Amino acid sequence: MDDERSWWGLEKDSILAALADHYSGEVAGEALIPPREPADLRTRFQEAAPRLTALTERIRRTFDEDQPAAVMIPKLGLNAAGVDEKRKGTFALAVLLGDPTANIPFDNVLWDVKNKSSEKSGHASFSESDRKAVYHTDSASLPIPEHFFFLYAVRAANCGGGISLLRDGRILKQQLEQTSEGREAVRVLSQTKLPKRMPEAFRKHADVADDGNFYAPVISDVEPMWRWREKGLRKGLAANPEYDTPEVRQALTTLTDLLDNGTDEIRTVIPTDGILIVDNHNTLHGRTAFTDPERHLLRLRFHKPGTL
Numbered sequence: 001m002d003d004e005r006s007w008w009g010l011e012k013d014s015i016l017a018a019l020a021d022h023y024s025g026e027v028a029g030e031a032l033i034p035p036r037e038p039a040d041l042r043t044r045f046q047e048a049a050p051r052l053t054a055l056t057e058r059i060r061r062t063f064d065e066d067q068p069a070a071v072m073i074p075k076l077g078l079n080a081a082g083v084d085e086k087r088k089g090t091f092a093l094a095v096l097l098g099d100p101t102a103n104i105p106f107d108n109v110l111w112d113v114k115n116k117s118s119e120k121s122g123h124a125s126f127s128e129s130d131r132k133a134v135y136h137t138d139s140a141s142l143p144i145p146e147h148f149f150f151l152y153a154v155r156a157a158n159c160g161g162g163i164s165l166l167r168d169g170r171i172l173k174q175q176l177e178q179t180s181e182g183r184e185a186v187r188v189l190s191q192t193k194l195p196k197r198m199p200e201a202f203r204k205h206a207d208v209a210d211d212g213n214f215y216a217p218v219i220s221d222v223e224p225m226w227r228w229r230e231k232g233l234r235k236g237l238a239a240n241p242e243y244d245t246p247e248v249r250q251a252l253t254t255l256t257d258l259l260d261n262g263t264d265e266i267r268t269v270i271p272t273d274g275i276l277i278v279d280n281h282n283t284l285h286g287r288t289a290f291t292d293p294e295r296h297l298l299r300l301r302f303h304k305p306g307t308l
Contacts, residue, residue: 006077007051008089014048015092029087033107038099039305045092056096059277063148069168069283072268072276076152079273083154090152090275090298097277098302101146104139105201113151113297115290127299133287135167135259138280138301140227141196141206141214144308146301147223150277153270154296161290166266167259169226169282173219175262181254188251189218195236195243196229213240218255224281230256259284270297 008015020026022041035041046053055073062071076093078086087110094100100109115130139145151164176182195213198206206214213236216227233252237244270276278285280301 007049007055008077008081008085011049011051012085012089015045015052016088018044018048019088019092029084029091030108030110032087032091032109034100034102034109035095038095041095042305045096049092052092053096056093060097063279068279069166069266070276070278072270072274074271074274076273076275086152086154087298090150090300093275094150094300094302098148098304099307100300100302104205109300111299113299114295115293130290132289134230135165135284135286136229137224137226137284140229141198141202141216141232143207144303145224145227145280147279147281147304147307148277149280149299149301150275151270152275152298153272154298155294156270156272156274157290157292157295159290159292161288162269162292162295163288164268164270164276165286165288166268166278167264167284168266169284171264172258172262172284173225175258175264176254181250182258184247185251185254186219188247189255190220191217192243192248193217194233194248195240196232197235197239198232226282226284228284
């Protein structure tokens, strides 16, 4: 896609004007917070950016009709834009797809995914290191986790690492159900509400019991299908040994063995100016380690329109 002829080259001015109007003045991309009225801003963007609107309609239709784990757009059309404009352009895309949310415990909607070893925010996260990110789902302890998130590559890693890993949770469940041990794991992880220890800063946003834990099954027949954050779950079980039963331990071992060694893993590199949009309710994701200090992605989570 020729950046000068892309939707951003043609629709940038009207998008920026819509943003300034909604937020009552100029706002930096890194300072963008959830829209006051997402539906109103979505209407403004639909009027201001017909090309971007057409792209997001194709993305939405793909998720609705084909139900993929994720959708990749290898070249979004923002390559020639500065980082601030990349933030605003991807934010507009997210608003057209749904309702963006804040990065708890912060207010901003866009999060920098890069190695921040010398400038950590105090918010422990895979997104602030260059280490491997094991399989997980995002916002697993919220009453309604965001249905989607995207990762946009400001600059892809040049070291061969930073590969995005995806497992379709629907296929993962089918694979578990092919063995007796797997069927028992599905039964235990579907029927047992297990404790996950919640950091203090997150408790006011999560569905937390009086003891400071969030209780939920790992697998569900209703959305989200998967809530998986192994480290928090292990901490919850250690603090509540009455839940750390032999059948729970075996179920977790069966699941983690399949995640580590099973088939149908999707491995993909998000190229510079590429965007990966992931179904967070049905898909587990991770990342290989990387060494390139310049690797830089933007992440934004969003609900389907009108979910909340």
